[in-house]
Amino acid sequence: MNYDRYFIRGQKVFLINISEERDESVFDSFTGKVVLCNDDRLLLKTAYRLYSGEVMSLKPGMQFKLTTEAMGMGIQVRAELTDLISPEELQLRPLGELSVYQRRQSPRIELTLPLLHVPQKSSLAAFQREWKRVISDLRKPDPPRLKLSATTLNLSAGGVRLDQSSNPTHLSLLVIDLQDEKPPLCAVAELVWHQQDEEQKLIKCGYRFVEILKEDQERIVALVEKEIGGKASIAKHRELIDRMLP
Known part of the structure; x- marks a missing residue:
């Protein structure tokens, strides 16, 4: 799977917590930018610190739905958090096939x-x-x-x-x-x-x-x-x- 075709350096990626152990009453998410992508590794950097000495809710093994935009279409893929490299950097492993969808604007x-x-x-x-x-x-x-x-x-x-x-x-x-x-x-x-x-x-x-x-x-x-x-x-x-x- 050529993930790097859709997750290019500098591209924004929206991460939504879909882990089984999550609180399902809460929509839990954040955004990062692609630093590096290949078939078994996706390195993202956030514009803010994810943690700073606090008890972290982020742990290796958590799964996220990653969404981004490529070639005018929405792209989604499941990924597993494998490492918290720094307060602003994390590494994930893509899982399975990408799927494409039509993006829609939320009514405002x-x-x-x-x-x-x-x-x-x-x-x-x-x-x-x-x-x-x-x-x-x-x-x-x-x-x-x-x-x-x-x-x-x-x-x-x-x-x-x-x-x-x-x-x-x-x-x-x-x-x-x-x-x-x-x-x-x-x-x-x-x-x-x-x-x-x-x-x-x-x-x-x-x-x-x-x-x-x-x-x-x-x-x-x-x-x-x-x-x-x-x-x-x-x-x-x-x-x-x-x-x-x-």
Whole structure:
């Protein structure tokens, strides 16, 4: 199998945890760039630290669904984590055949919702730990009162676009009140792109949700459906599903 034909140096790869021992209520993922690829080894480098002295959730033997784009099509393959080389580098072993699929854009809506945005230069493991704490706090009978501010968002089940005045960090914690009579959702988000808006003196940023409860993904889908008046299912979006699909 010529994996290097589809996973070329510098190409972005989205890794979705599909290990049997994963928490199936959580969509767990991150992004890396290809450093090296051959038939039995794929070396990736992340833009942020995956860990930094924390108890790691990443362990050799874990399996991931890898998705990327090549020649205008989506590519997916199962891979096993074989080594954590450094906090920003990991090695995987591709398993089996590649499959090709048609990529689809997640339906999006623009609206104003209460938001708490916490950008920090912390590792993914540190963000995951804080995410679990916030999720637990939000579900308490007497949850803490977080300071959320009305913010214009472009929102989908896969991520969010927003304007900010400060320079973005690679990872952020987002708390969004969907105003659906349920606790605010919380997600770890990674920066996908950013662009300076000189006229408004703001930075437009696009974020992807990399750690989020699946039920919160579905809440966003329900909100999008309500706003656009149609179906917005994530079932056909391979990048939002933590299992291999034919």
